[in-house]
Amino acid sequence: MAINRRMDFQADEIALADFAKAISHPARIAILKILAQQKSCICGEIVEGLPLAQATVSQHLKELKASGLIKGTIEGKTSCYCIDWEVFNQFVAHFGIFADLSQNANCQSQSCC
Amino acid sequence: MAINRRMDFQADEIALADFAKAISHPARIAILKILAQQKSCICGEIVEGLPLAQATVSQHLKELKASGLIKGTIEGKTSCYCIDWEVFNQFVAHFGIFADLSQNANCQSQSCC
DNA sequence: ATTTTATATCGCAAATATACGATGAATTAT
DNA sequence: ATAATTCATCGTATATTTGCGATATAAAAT
Numbered sequence: 001m002a003i004n005r006r007m008d009f010q011a012d013e014i015a016l017a018d019f020a021k022a023i024s025h026p027a028r029i030a031i032l033k034i035l036a037q038q039k040s041c042i043c044g045e046i047v048e049g050l051p052l053a054q055a056t057v058s059q060h061l062k063e064l065k066a067s068g069l070i071k072g073t074i075e076g077k078t079s080c081y082c083i084d085w086e087v088f089n090q091f092v093a094h095f096g097i098f099a100d101l102s103q104n105a106n107c108q109s110q111s112c113c
Numbered sequence: 114m115a116i117n118r119r120m121d122f123q124a125d126e127i128a129l130a131d132f133a134k135a136i137s138h139p140a141r142i143a144i145l146k147i148l149a150q151q152k153s154c155i156c157g158e159i160v161e162g163l164p165l166a167q168a169t170v171s172q173h174l175k176e177l178k179a180s181g182l183i184k185g186t187i188e189g190k191t192s193c194y195c196i197d198w199e200v201f202n203q204f205v206a207h208f209g210i211f212a213d214l215s216q217n218a219n220c221q222s223q224s225c226c
Numbered sequence: 227a228t229t230t231t232a233t234a235t236c237g238c239a240a241a242t243a244t245a246c247g248a249t250g251a252a253t254t255a256t
Numbered sequence: 257a258t259a260a261t262t263c264a265t266c267g268t269a270t271a272t273t274t275g276c277g278a279t280a281t282a283a284a285a286t
Contacts, residue, residue, distance in 0.1 A: 003275070004241080004254085008164035009139035013146070021137035026122035026130045033126070036214035043263055051121035053246050058264055060244095077253045077262050083211070092208050098201070101149035116245070117271080138274080156233060170276050171234055176273095190232055190283045230285070235278105239273070248266085255260070 012097070022067035027052055027060045035070060035083045036083040042078040125210070132204040135180035140165055140173045148183060148196045155191040 001037060006014065023029055027050060034049055035041055047057045064070045069088055072081040119127065136142055140163060141179055148154055174194060177183045182201055185194040188224045 005164050005275080006139060009143055013139040013142040016127055017137055017139045018140075020133040022133075023128055025136045025141035026119060026126040027244095029126040029130050029133075030122055033214055036211045044261095047263090051118050052244095054263075055265080056245050057249075059246095062264080063243095064137050074252090074263085079263060083215070084222070088211070092205075095205050098145055098149045098196070101146055101200075102196070118245080128281090140274095157231090160233095166276050167233075168235080168277075172275080175234080187233085193231060197285095228286080231283085233281085233283105237278090238276090240274085242271100244271075245269090246267075247268095251263090251267070253261080253263105256258080 006100075016091070016094055016097075017033075019067065019094070022064060022069055025060065027057070028064055031057070031060060031064060032069070032083060035081060038082070041081050043081065044078065046081070125207075129161070129204070129207055131212075132180065132182075132207070135177060135182055139172065140170070142144055144170070144173060144177060145182070145196060148194060149196070154194050156194065157191065 009017075030050055031046055034046055038045075043054075043061065044057060046061070047051065047054050052060075058078065061070070065072050065081075068107070069091070070081050071084045072079055074080075086099055116119055122130075136145065144159055146160055151158075156167075156171065156174065160167050160173070162168055165173075172186070178185050178194075182204070183194050184197045184199060185192055187193075212222070
């Protein structure tokens with residue numbers, strides 16, 4: 001692109017967009033689903049459940065970790081990942097801004113669209 | 114990339130990822146915010162509220178429309194866009210799958226991560 | 227009829243994302 | 257000590273996204 005306009009937007013818009021981007025790939029949704037149903041999880045089990053090479057899964061895990069949605073610690077030979085529910089729920093709640101904004105006037109009538 | 118693995122994932126994973134991708138750009142979040150607080154909206158007003166060229170905004174609107182999150186009709190000289198709340202709320206509700214999956218065992222203890 | 231206005235689409239350049247093999251680093255098993 | 261295991265990172269190829277000027281389209285105003 002000619003110019004990166006990212007910083008011309010508001011902080012909350014960037015934050016919500018970044019959260020969305022973190023989960024905007026089926027592999028990362030699948031990883032979150034796997035993590036959500038595990039008490040704890042090593043990377044190996046995640047790789048086995050996905051149609052991707054180990055390097056690719058590791059890269060997706062890195063992105064999820066960078067977004068804050070998952071936490072990870074190295075435990076000896078293996079790594080342990082899990083969802084950071086505090087961060088996750090905070091972001092999901094953030095979607096409420098749209099409903100809040102529409103409280104007064106929204107556009108559900110036939111006459112509009 | 115060497116191979117596109119998209120179709121190796123489950124339909125619900127693809128659907129949720131696509132929704133996230135549709136809103137994974139600050140401009141599209143900003144557009145949704147503008148639409149949420151308007152009764153109806155022509156593209157011109159949206160362009161004025163964004164730090165982007167008209168062509169770029171039109172492109173973002175096209176993506177949002179393709180995702181189903183917004184509806185649009187051409188009304189004479191102008192176009193009218195608005196949020197499709199039915200679709201929007203359905204997708205937000207879809208995030209519940211993670212909480213559902215974690216109902217039995219999740220990972221919020223210190224001992225895990 | 228011509229000009230103006232509003233918006234969409236085309237075509238291109240630059241930036242980012244996706245995917246994977248190869249390799250590295252650290253730990254555990256032999 | 258050496259080998260095997262587990263996972264991260266590097267390098268690289270290709271695909272997709274982003275952004276905009278130029279142009280097209282179509283209605284409204286003159």
